[in-house]
Amino acid sequence: MPRPDHDQETGIPDLTSLSLEELAELDDSVVANVIRVIAERRGGRGGYREAFSDFQSAT
Amino acid sequence: MRGAVLKEATHRLGHDDLRLLVAGELGSSTATVELLRAAELSKHRILLAGLMRAAARSQQDEYPALEAAYLLLADVEACNVRAVRDVVAAPQFGSWAARCLTRLTEPGEAARADVPLWVDLGRLAVVAVVAAVRAGHRFALDIPLRHGEATFPGTGVARPGGGEAWEWGQARSADWGWEVSSPHGCVRLPPPGQDSGQPSSGWSPMPRIDVGPMGLRLGVSLDDRDPDLDCFGTARVTVTAEELVRWRATVADAWRILVRHHLSSAWVTSRVVRALVPLDEPVPGRSVSVTAAGAFGAIAMSLPADPLAMAEVFVHETQHGVLSAVNDLIALTGPGDERLTYAPWRDDPRPVGALLQGAFAHYGMARFWRQRQQLGRASQRIGASVEFARWRELTADAIGALHESGVLTEAGLTIVAAMRETLTAWQRERVPTVASERARDISLGHRIRWRLRHLAPDPAAIEALASAWLARARPGTEPAVALSAITAMIRVRPLAAIGPQPSVLGYLHRDRAGYATAASGYLRALAVAMDVDAWTGLAIARQHTGPAGIARILANWPEVVAGMHDCLRGQAEPPDPDALAAWLESLADHGHLAATAR
Numbered sequence: 001m002p003r004p005d006h007d008q009e010t011g012i013p014d015l016t017s018l019s020l021e022e023l024a025e026l027d028d029s030v031v032a033n034v035i036r037v038i039a040e041r042r043g044g045r046g047g048y049r050e051a052f053s054d055f056q057s058a059t
Numbered sequence: 060m061r062g063a064v065l066k067e068a069t070h071r072l073g074h075d076d077l078r079l080l081v082a083g084e085l086g087s088s089t090a091t092v093e094l095l096r097a098a099e100l101s102k103h104r105i106l107l108a109g110l111m112r113a114a115a116r117s118q119q120d121e122y123p124a125l126e127a128a129y130l131l132l133a134d135v136e137a138c139n140v141r142a143v144r145d146v147v148a149a150p151q152f153g154s155w156a157a158r159c160l161t162r163l164t165e166p167g168e169a170a171r172a173d174v175p176l177w178v179d180l181g182r183l184a185v186v187a188v189v190a191a192v193r194a195g196h197r198f199a200l201d202i203p204l205r206h207g208e209a210t211f212p213g214t215g216v217a218r219p220g221g222g223e224a225w226e227w228g229q230a231r232s233a234d235w236g237w238e239v240s241s242p243h244g245c246v247r248l249p250p251p252g253q254d255s256g257q258p259s260s261g262w263s264p265m266p267r268i269d270v271g272p273m274g275l276r277l278g279v280s281l282d283d284r285d286p287d288l289d290c291f292g293t294a295r296v297t298v299t300a301e302e303l304v305r306w307r308a309t310v311a312d313a314w315r316i317l318v319r320h321h322l323s324s325a326w327v328t329s330r331v332v333r334a335l336v337p338l339d340e341p342v343p344g345r346s347v348s349v350t351a352a353g354a355f356g357a358i359a360m361s362l363p364a365d366p367l368a369m370a371e372v373f374v375h376e377t378q379h380g381v382l383s384a385v386n387d388l389i390a391l392t393g394p395g396d397e398r399l400t401y402a403p404w405r406d407d408p409r410p411v412g413a414l415l416q417g418a419f420a421h422y423g424m425a426r427f428w429r430q431r432q433q434l435g436r437a438s439q440r441i442g443a444s445v446e447f448a449r450w451r452e453l454t455a456d457a458i459g460a461l462h463e464s465g466v467l468t469e470a471g472l473t474i475v476a477a478m479r480e481t482l483t484a485w486q487r488e489r490v491p492t493v494a495s496e497r498a499r500d501i502s503l504g505h506r507i508r509w510r511l512r513h514l515a516p517d518p519a520a521i522e523a524l525a526s527a528w529l530a531r532a533r534p535g536t537e538p539a540v541a542l543s544a545i546t547a548m549i550r551v552r553p554l555a556a557i558g559p560q561p562s563v564l565g566y567l568h569r570d571r572a573g574y575a576t577a578a579s580g581y582l583r584a585l586a587v588a589m590d591v592d593a594w595t596g597l598a599i600a601r602q603h604t605g606p607a608g609i610a611r612i613l614a615n616w617p618e619v620v621a622g623m624h625d626c627l628r629g630q631a632e633p634p635d636p637d638a639l640a641a642w643l644e645s646l647a648d649h650g651h652l653a654a655t656a657r
Contacts, residue, residue, distance in 0.1 A: 011069045011070055011071065011072075011098075011388050011389070012069065012070050012098050012101045012102055012105065012387060012388060013068055013069050013070075013101060013105070014068040014069060014070050014097065014098075014101055015100075015101040015104045015105060016097050016100050016101055016104075016144075018104070019133070019136060019137070020104075020129065020132055020133040020136050020143070021133050023104055023107070023108050024108070024111065024129070024133075026108055028112060031105060031108045031109050031112060032109070034105050035105060035106065035109045035160070038102060038105075038387055040390070041386050041387060041389075041390050
């Protein structure tokens with residue numbers, strides 16, 4: 001059985017039209033969650049999975 | 060709360076998009092590739108947001124300098140969005156942001172690094188300077204120097220000089236353009252486009268290669284010096300002026316090949332690739348190419364032997380880049396994807412998850428060579444058919460293994476199913492017999508050598524088989540054992556320990572008589588010592604000389620026959636490899652062996 005694509009709901013938000021000023025105001029939890037998802041998709045290989053579990057706990 | 064707003068604006072990649080991406084037709088996949096580029100830009104921006112927060116929380120002394128660089132970038136963006144977008148989307152930026160984020164949040168990583176954290180974080184300043192220079196924005200910013208140098212991404216290296224390995228310098232705009240200074244000197248530079256591409260004692264411009272017709276141009280930097288592209292796990296080289304001429308000519312000719320005959324691949328490459336990173340050849344005459352998931356848009360490679368080889372590298376590595384970007388948006392594999400298995404294009408065991416990457420890249424290669432079967436001289440057409448036949452078979456095999464692995468997500472299965480559909484159609488296409496036989500032998504040779512090097516038969520089972528062989532005069536004493544159970548364990552050996560694989564072409568001969576002569580030679584070699592290459596050659600030769608049963612055992616279970624042969628080597632009468640294989644085949648005929656011949 002295939003594994004579900006549950007993380008479609010937590011993909012990368014479209015930040016292309018957000019200014020850097022607005023980027024700095026993003027909610028910490030949004031930033032941490034997106035980075036955690038990206039890191040998990042790397043499967044911990046050459047990524048920052050552990051790194052961002054730390055960051056997330058800091059938030 | 061911005062979170063709720065952003066959720067409505069998530070980059071979404073549907074399963075139809077994935078199918079179009081696999082189909083690779085010009086036009087249908089255009090929107091998907093643009094979506095992936097936008098998603099990678101968003102990824103770089105979220106990484107930047109993450110590292111700014113991590114740096115602020117960790118109360119690093121370096122934070123004020125990092126913040127000053129961020130503020131300059133924001134100022135530039137307010138008047139020139141594109142200048143900032145270009146530097147943030149660059150592969151150098153993605154690699155830098157991921158590395159800094161890791162250093163800030165993982166103490167072990169910080170301790171292992173050989174560059175001070177403030178130097179690494181300070182790289183945002185050189186990124187901001189590049190954006191400001193391109194936008195014509197006024198600025199003055201502290202920048203980190205390494206041995207008196209500062210590398211500006213995609214632009215060049217300034218050498219104001221230094222007294223220490225790591226120190227601060229400054230970059231500032233000026234009436235004549237801009238300048239980079241240190242306590243030891245100053246380098247004056249004109250604005251972009253006004254001779255800033257000219258080298259001088261204090262400035263080495265980053266070579267750029269821009270080729271192709273209007274509307275389908277390839278524009279890349281040949282980046283042999285930016286430290287943020289030290290992410291490919293293999294040695295980089297500095298390109299001399301003479302080598303630069305060869306790089307330019309090879310890229311230009313490769314691009315002509317792609318534009319003329321592989322339009323869809325050319326278009327995707329032109330949209331994805333921004334930097335080429337020259338690598339050293341690990342073995343003379345054997346080229347290498349790499350992409351890194353964290354550096355979307357960069358291809359690292361040694362200079363290929365000819366333009367056609369470079370065109371192939373562009374197709375292959377762009378496929379990797381595209382699938383990495385897909386994987387940032389949708390998970391393609393899940394738990395268990397680290398399990399090791401055989402990958403037909405690698406000498407070492409690979410994780411199942413990585414097999415999907417390889418399958419997608421080699422699927423692209425199969426399409427490339429399929430399109431080349433009617434091009435060039437007769438020998439070139441045959442060569443293309445061999446490559447097409449080889450990669451369509453091996454990719455289909457890998458896809459079959461992936462399908463059965465149980466680690467694919469729905470998205471992963473969608474990609475695999477789309478590839479399988481196309482490959483099934485390709486497998487019905489006829490290629491010259493000589494090409495299909497040669498492709499089969501090359502693939503077989505690789506797989507046999509891999510099994511001999513990386514599959515460890517169970518010693519107890521091998522000893523039991525050897526004992527049964529010695530007692531074979533007594534019917535009924537043969538062990539009932541499945542060969543698949545004997546060879547379940549994979550041993551991981553460093554590539555340096557096993558050395559480079561010789562070319563499989565050395566095993567190929569013109570006719571049956573040639574293979575028979577070669578087989579005699581391999582048997583003589585095996586009588587003296589264990590020899591992986593002799594076993595491989597014997598197995599291939601027997602595919603042509605027969606008998607079929609021996610050929611089948613040698614092709615599918617070489618490690619079992621070799622293991623038995625080694626175990627019996629101390630006997631007064633050394634065993635004959637063919638006889639051992641025939642005996643194992645006879646057990647299979649009696650129903651004792653679960654020979655799962657491919």
